[in-house]
Amino acid sequence: MSDEMDVQAILRTARVLRVRERIEQACARAGRPTDSVRLIAVTKYVSKEETAELYKQGLRDMGENRWQVLKQKLVADLPVSWHFIGPLQTNKVKEVLRHVSYVHSLDRVKLADALASEAQNAGISVRVLIQVNVTRESQKSGIAPEQIDGLLEHVLKQGEIEVAGLMTIGVQGADEHAARSTFARLRALRDRVEARFDIKLPELSMGMSADFLWAIEEGATMVRVGRELTGDGKNLQDSI
Numbered sequence: 001m002s003d004e005m006d007v008q009a010i011l012r013t014a015r016v017l018r019v020r021e022r023i024e025q026a027c028a029r030a031g032r033p034t035d036s037v038r039l040i041a042v043t044k045y046v047s048k049e050e051t052a053e054l055y056k057q058g059l060r061d062m063g064e065n066r067w068q069v070l071k072q073k074l075v076a077d078l079p080v081s082w083h084f085i086g087p088l089q090t091n092k093v094k095e096v097l098r099h100v101s102y103v104h105s106l107d108r109v110k111l112a113d114a115l116a117s118e119a120q121n122a123g124i125s126v127r128v129l130i131q132v133n134v135t136r137e138s139q140k141s142g143i144a145p146e147q148i149d150g151l152l153e154h155v156l157k158q159g160e161i162e163v164a165g166l167m168t169i170g171v172q173g174a175d176e177h178a179a180r181s182t183f184a185r186l187r188a189l190r191d192r193v194e195a196r197f198d199i200k201l202p203e204l205s206m207g208m209s210a211d212f213l214w215a216i217e218e219g220a221t222m223v224r225v226g227r228e229l230t231g232d233g234k235n236l237q238d239s240i
């Protein structure tokens, strides 16, 4: 092993340990057990080799936001749960469905129908989270909060789709107060629709590198962490 590889391996181990430690601390502050939060390693900045190294560090949930990139990583044949976290086109549903444990980005009826019909063809069911654009940013995907009832009503009729919870992306550059308020609103929305439809939506997928601690304090059960775990794929030493 070259010295350069040694350095990379040490940095990687340190980053994974640090993220785990911060999750533990956030859970402790929130009075939650550490295992109530699932760490999803977002691998979009790194190669399949680097993804395999993360697997060796014990990471078992991995996230990608593009099918073309996820597909390349499947060849490594790692026994991980893949989470599809990006915008999903209906013409990709057939393939995505067969390889992922969760789709975090359900945001429209048409996509729900495509998921249900492909799941039926494949004889499987699909676990989804509904992505909500809590802050109504125009450049962001996700359904507007007031449209979730209509989408849920539609989806709950489809036996092939299991709605596990809600997902959101925080506002970039938000301070603690703003970030937490976005996450709190997703949680409140979840509580409201659970009561209205008499269902359980246990998962809240919220929090990324910049804001996962605050998301955990607001009830996140899944955090999607890229950069803090992997670096941004450019200068690994800068990222620690």
Ligand SMILES: *Cc1c(COP(=O)(O)O)cnc(C)c1O
Residues within 6 Å of the ligand: 042, 044, 065, 085, 086, 169, 208, 209, 210, 224, 225, 226, 227, 228
């Ligand atoms: C890229 C991405 C992440 C991870 O972002 P980082 O800031 O690198 O932690 C999380 N969620 C989604 C939907 C993403 O596209």
